[in-house]
Amino acid sequence: MEDTQLSMYQLYKEMLTKYLDNKSEHALYHAQQFSKQMMEKDMSPEETVSLHMSVFQEIAEDLSEEVVDSFDILLEVMIGYGLAYREHQSLRDKQRQLDSELTVAARMQKSLLPSEKIALDSVDFGVISVPAGKMSGDYYHYAHDEHKNVGVAVADVIGKGIPAAMSMSMIKYAMDTLPEQRLQPGALLENLNRVVERNIDDDMFITMMYGFYDPRNYRFNYASAGHEPGFIYHEESDKFENLDGRGLVLGVSKNVTYRDYEVAMNVGDFVVLLSDGVTECRVDGEFIERDQIIQMIRDYKHMPAQKIVDRIFYDLERAQEFQLRDDFTLLILRRKV
Amino acid sequence: MNLDIQLQEGPQRNVVLLSGEVDVYTASKLKETLNPLAEQENKELVVDLSGINYIDSTGLGIFIGALKATEKSNSTLKLIGLNERVKKLFEITGLNEVIDIQANDAREEA
Numbered sequence: 001m002e003d004t005q006l007s008m009y010q011l012y013k014e015m016l017t018k019y020l021d022n023k024s025e026h027a028l029y030h031a032q033q034f035s036k037q038m039m040e041k042d043m044s045p046e047e048t049v050s051l052h053m054s055v056f057q058e059i060a061e062d063l064s065e066e067v068v069d070s071f072d073i074l075l076e077v078m079i080g081y082g083l084a085y086r087e088h089q090s091l092r093d094k095q096r097q098l099d100s101e102l103t104v105a106a107r108m109q110k111s112l113l114p115s116e117k118i119a120l121d122s123v124d125f126g127v128i129s130v131p132a133g134k135m136s137g138d139y140y141h142y143a144h145d146e147h148k149n150v151g152v153a154v155a156d157v158i159g160k161g162i163p164a165a166m167s168m169s170m171i172k173y174a175m176d177t178l179p180e181q182r183l184q185p186g187a188l189l190e191n192l193n194r195v196v197e198r199n200i201d202d203d204m205f206i207t208m209m210y211g212f213y214d215p216r217n218y219r220f221n222y223a224s225a226g227h228e229p230g231f232i233y234h235e236e237s238d239k240f241e242n243l244d245g246r247g248l249v250l251g252v253s254k255n256v257t258y259r260d261y262e263v264a265m266n267v268g269d270f271v272v273l274l275s276d277g278v279t280e281c282r283v284d285g286e287f288i289e290r291d292q293i294i295q296m297i298r299d300y301k302h303m304p305a306q307k308i309v310d311r312i313f314y315d316l317e318r319a320q321e322f323q324l325r326d327d328f329t330l331l332i333l334r335r336k337v
Numbered sequence: 338m339n340l341d342i343q344l345q346e347g348p349q350r351n352v353v354l355l356s357g358e359v360d361v362y363t364a365s366k367l368k369e370t371l372n373p374l375a376e377q378e379n380k381e382l383v384v385d386l387s388g389i390n391y392i393d394s395t396g397l398g399i400f401i402g403a404l405k406a407t408e409k410s411n412s413t414l415k416l417i418g419l420n421e422r423v424k425k426l427f428e429i430t431g432l433n434e435v436i437d438i439q440a441n442d443a444r445e446e447a
Binding site: 253280 | 368393397398399401402429430431432434435
């Protein structure tokens with residue numbers, strides 16, 4: 001440290017002398033470079049003032065007492081700036097560290113979601129999920145078994161950001177341990193509820209809708225844990241119907257039972273699952289109504305499922321000036337044959 | 338986006354009057370008020386929501402937290418004065434099955 005101070009002293013002295021000699025732009029540019037070095041060496045503003053004073057006193061021997069004393073005032077004033085600067089430094093370092101941790105975590109989280117698309121002739125599937133921040137509190141799932149049953153789910157952890165994201169991974173891991181319940185939506189939610197109830201904060205909860213399409217009887221079977229109701233679109237009647245389902249949110253009470261519901265799917269019919277990030281979109285300060293979402297789906301319903309969800313997300317994002325307030329997930333499963 | 342909290346404490350019953358919005362910004366303020374009350378043994382905690390027009394999911398979580406705390410302290414939680422929108426939220430989430438809820442102007446005098 002003493003060496004550093006010594007060399008800084010020398011540098012500063014050379015710089016100042018040069019400037020006082022010829023007042024060149026070059027010396028001023030040097031000063032800018034010097035300030036960067038000072039910051040790298042963690043020198044505070046008041047240390048700079050004091051350095052300036054020492055050097056100046058050496059160069060100009062006959063300084064008046066007033067000039068010298070006036071620097072005491074400047075020094076004191078700079079101490080405040082110095083404190084603020086150091087705080088800023090330490091915050092910036094922490095921020096960088098957090099950012100990089102978050103980026104890694106977000107990448108890990110993405111790897112929890114299914115990556116391979118469903119390639120079945122029987123259904124057309126599309127999903128979009130976009131977090132409001134880096135990490136998401138929304139979870140979605142899709143998978144099919146050897147009998148071409150297609151399971152789909154959307155879960156929404158309250159809040160957003162890291163706590164929500166951590167709970168979201170809990171759902172994913174718990175789902176992985178329950179493959180035998182993929183065809184029993186109510187029982188699946190009951191098991192998930194027990195896991196969540198044991199492992200979640202008192203004022204947190206998760207809503208979830210899980211269902212599967214059974215290609216043998218062309219029915220969609222589902223259960224809901226307090227989740228924003230999805231929709232089913234009936235092509236023949238050209239009508240949307242709510243996928244209503246009663247059930248308590250996950251994580252509130254130990255022993256909850258969830259009822260199974262089922263709905264027939266004809267060719268061309270599709271189910272829509274969503275998170276409340278979709279319905280909590282505020283456009284011009286007003287919440288978007290479910291009717292408006294239905295209208296958007298209707299406008300795009302001739303498109304493939306993935307196109308529909310992409311277009312709706314784009315429209316809603318644009319309507320909110322590209323500032324998502326909540327994590328957003330929208331999933332569509334259509335019976336093709 | 339503000340939340341005003343008024344408290345009427347009594348020997349058997351504490352009444353909390355809320356007005357404004359219970360959302361991610363005001364939730365922690367509400368929690369600070371509700372939780373200590375919910376932790377009091379053998380009491381009735383009544384929350385009057387007639388002045389509330391909006392609750393988001395974080396806000397709902399605070400009521401769940403309060404419910405769990407009252408269960409531990411052998412107390413009860415009751416929500417009164419819910420408007421249609423707020424009531425619907427409790428219905429969708431199934432919380433109306435586990436929390437004692439009285440809609441509209443069934444407000445009691447403390």
